Amino acid sequence: MLKIIDIGIPNALALKISGNLSEADVSEALLEAKKLGEQYEKITIYEEIESFDGLEFSAIIEKFKYLFEVGISNICAAAILTDKEWLKKVVNMEDKLFRGIDMKCFSLDQRKDAIHFLREYAPKNG
Structure with missing residues (x-):
C-alpha cells in the first residue's frame, strides 16, 4: 500500500509505503x-517505508514508462526512511548510480532530520 502524505515542502512527493x-x-x-x-523545476522524494513485501510486475512497467516519458532529471534529492538494512544498501547503491540526485537514508525515527534535509532543496520563493 502506498499513501501520499504532506510533509510541508511544496516540491516534495512524500509517500508512506507498507506491504505490497x-x-x-x-x-x-x-x-x-x-x-x-510541471509545477517546479526540481522536485524531491520522501519515502517512509514501514514495511515492503514486494512490487507487482505491472507496477515495475509503470515506473519504466514514467522514466522513459519524463525521466529523473527533475529529481534533485530523495530521503528514504527505513529500518531495513537491505533497503539502506539499495539506496546507497542508487546514490552512487544516480549522481545528480542527493539521496540519503534515515531511520524511521529520524523523520524530522529527513524533512530538514529535503527543505534545503525547497523552492526559495514558496
Whole structure:
C-alpha cells in the first residue's frame, strides 16, 4: 500500500509505503510526481517505508514508462526512511548510480532530520 502524505515542502512527493505495491499505487505516485514536475523545476522524494513485501510486475512497467516519458532529471534529492538494512544498501547503491540526485537514508525515527534535509532543496520563493 502506498499513501501520499504532506510533509510541508511544496516540491516534495512524500509517500508512506507498507506491504505490497500495486500498479495502481505506483501509477498514483508517478502521476503526482509528474504534476509536481510541471509545477517546479526540481522536485524531491520522501519515502517512509514501514514495511515492503514486494512490487507487482505491472507496477515495475509503470515506473519504466514514467522514466522513459519524463525521466529523473527533475529529481534533485530523495530521503528514504527505513529500518531495513537491505533497503539502506539499495539506496546507497542508487546514490552512487544516480549522481545528480542527493539521496540519503534515515531511520524511521529520524523523520524530522529527513524533512530538514529535503527543505534545503525547497523552492526559495514558496
